Amino acid sequence: GEDVEQSLFLSVREGDSSVINCTYTDSSSTYLYWYKQEPGAGLQLLTYIFSNMDMKQDQRLTVLLNKKDKHLSLRIADTQTGDSAIYFCAERNDYKLSFGAGTTVTVRA
Amino acid sequence: EPEVTQTPSHQVTQMGQEVILRCVPISNHLYFYWYRQILGQKVEFLVSFYNNEISEKSEIFDDQFSVERPDGSNFTLKIRSTKLEDSAMYFCASSVPGQTRTGELFFGEGSRLTVL
Numbered sequence: 001g002e003d004v005e006q007s008l009f010l011s012v013r014e015g016d017s018s019v020i021n022c023t024y025t026d027s028s029s030t031y032l033y034w035y036k037q038e039p040g041a042g043l044q045l046l047t048y049i050f051s052n053m054d055m056k057q058d059q060r061l062t063v064l065l066n067k068k069d070k071h072l073s074l075r076i077a078d079t080q081t082g083d084s085a086i087y088f089c090a091e092r093n094d095y096k097l098s099f100g101a102g103t104t105v106t107v108r109a
Numbered sequence: 110e111p112e113v114t115q116t117p118s119h120q121v122t123q124m125g126q127e128v129i130l131r132c133v134p135i136s137n138h139l140y141f142y143w144y145r146q147i148l149g150q151k152v153e154f155l156v157s158f159y160n161n162e163i164s165e166k167s168e169i170f171d172d173q174f175s176v177e178r179p180d181g182s183n184f185t186l187k188i189r190s191t192k193l194e195d196s197a198m199y200f201c202a203s204s205v206p207g208q209t210r211t212g213e214l215f216f217g218e219g220s221r222l223t224v225l
Contacts, residue, residue: 030212031212031213033213035216041218041219042200042216042217042218042219043152043200043202043214043216044216045213045214045215048213088152092212094165095140095157095159095164095165095204095212096142096154096157096165097154097213097214098154099144099151099152099153099154100151101150101151102151102152
């Protein structure tokens, strides 16, 4: 079955790094994703990682995947106020995605 | 850049009324989805649609729900007799499986449904 778990809240100081963690259950997931949701807006794909990769870096974003532990993390370097949002981890099962509950990231000055 | 569009952005309805939420997926996409997000909760899968039929649906998607692709561009979600607990943000999404290899879903901005 599919069950994606995330911590619900993260508060970080502007300029510091944010790390958002996620665990998933379906070992057959081929892709894992991070989506961002700003207030009142839809879900925007931030980045993804293929299941045979350990790490993916994309500018300020670093995704780490520990397939053995089914653990996924998103690190945002030099966190800015515009990074304040809800971040959703998602795993792909067949042609649909299963989402976690989302981590609300609050960036404080 | 192509995007998924949804209408209305917000709809208020009385309990028991029928509601139709509309979506225009990205034009060359093949899979279409509805998700919903009750305030403060997880984004939940409702249904996927491919080749003019439902390919998968969740337990939430009971007989009160239906989907349709009435023409080549629109994809609709109908709730026949709304209940208070149907109040949520409904997201439409589309994807192109296989060719992009990454399989990500492209989401619309959502339709907020408030049932009174």
